[in-house]
Amino acid sequence: MASVHINRFYPLWEDIAPKLGRPDGVDARIAARWSLVLQSQGIAHTMPFGKGGRRIIVYSWDAEEACRQIRRYLLENPPPLPEVEKVRGDPLAVLMVGLYMAFLLCIHVLSRTFYPDLNLYPAKVESFGRLDSGLLLSGEYWRAFTAVTLHGDAAHIFGNIVIGGVLITALAHRIGAGGALFSSFCCAVAANVLNAYFHGPGFYAVGFSGAVFAATGLLAAHEAFSRSGEHRRQAFVSVAAGLSLLAALGTGGENTDLGGHFLGFMLGMAAGGGLRIFKKISPPGGQATDFVLYLCSLSLPLLAWGRAFMSM
Structure with missing residues (x-):
């Protein structure tokens, strides 16, 4: 670093770190890089320690040029992408989703x-299992x-199996x-309840689509x-991708349940964010916990169908 005489009683010098978005100073690694930039331009400077890191001290008449050169360097040399958690394929997860x-x-x-x-x-069977908003709200x-497991025809079920299988498998990994x-x-169950409440009596729906778009929201949120730190803005790419998928697959067709798809996606986003935060606070339970959750995902619709048949 070039030597600079700092006179505390005369404003010949200036700390440019605040102008560069670092009011508390910068760490030693960044300071070393920025020092090379200033040296290459012949700008005299020093970098003494401050409360939160190194300060960037230059002569006041060089302050604007120093800021311009460092901003140019940052523009031409963006920080590297953070290491994203590696996703490894799990054959058992593929099998479980397939089953x-x-x-x-x-x-x-x-x-x-x-x-x-x-x-x-x-x-x-359909009349006793479909989402009937009036009957659901009455108890x-x-x-x-049960409505999550019913489908109108072969195209409906196979579409949800194929698309849902891919998305849920990606989430399962x-x-x-x-x-x-x-x-x-x-x-999807929560989306059905909210959908029934918002529509009021006289609304009917069936299908696993709500769960498919919930998985989309869960993936996007996860x-x-x-992302963290300076790359938090790139998180919006994941959310935008999820919304694009919702728009592409969840808004077409005469009998499409737009409300169910949208609610499923938004609830999935909320659940995905909550799960991600919880994962940082508490370590995951492992395969045993995951197997219990798998059994619950099978048991809940079977128990609901049992209750439906009891009412016939």
């Missing part, structure tokens, strides 16, 4: 099969759960298959909260 998708397909096939001996027909709470399925399912 859950098969579970949904089995429920669809069973709900579309005639059982004359039991007096069960597809229309009757038939199981409909918020990050938080575990049990955590991914349980959180997505719970967000990736967004993985």
Whole structure:
């Protein structure tokens, strides 16, 4: 560093760190780089220690040029991207998500099969399991759960299985298959309740789409909260990607439940942010906890269907 005489009683010198967005000073690593920049331009300076780091002291008549040169350096040499948590493929997670998708397909096939001996027909099963806002608000709470597992036709179920399988598998690689399925399912149930409340009596809906878009929100939030420090702004890229997917897949079709998709996505975002924060506070429970959550994601719809059949 070039030698600078600092006269405390005459304003010949100036600390430019505050002008560069560092009012408390900079650390030694950054100070060394900025010193090289100033030296290359022949700008006399010194970098004494301050309360929060090194101060950047230059002659007052060089202050503007010094700031300009450092800003130019920062523009041409942006800080490196932070190390993002590496996501490793888990074959067990893929298998668990695949089995859950098969579970949904089995429920669809069973709900579309005639059982004359039991007096069960597809229309009757759907009427007792679909989201009927009036009946749900009057106390038939199981409909918020059973509606997630019902689908209108083959295209509906296979679309949700394929797209949902991909998104939930991606989420499962990050938080575990049990955590991914349980959180997505719970967000979809909550979205059904809110959807029924907002629409009032006379609203009907079925499908796993709410869980699919909840998984989209969970993924977006997980990736967004993985960013830190100076790269926090890049978190918006993850959120924007999730919103783009919502717009592309969740707004088309005559019978599309826009409210359910949007609520599922927003609840997924909220849950994903909460899970990410909780993960920093408390270490994850491991495979045992994830397996329990997986069993819960299977048990909740089965218990709800049991309650629905009891009311028939």
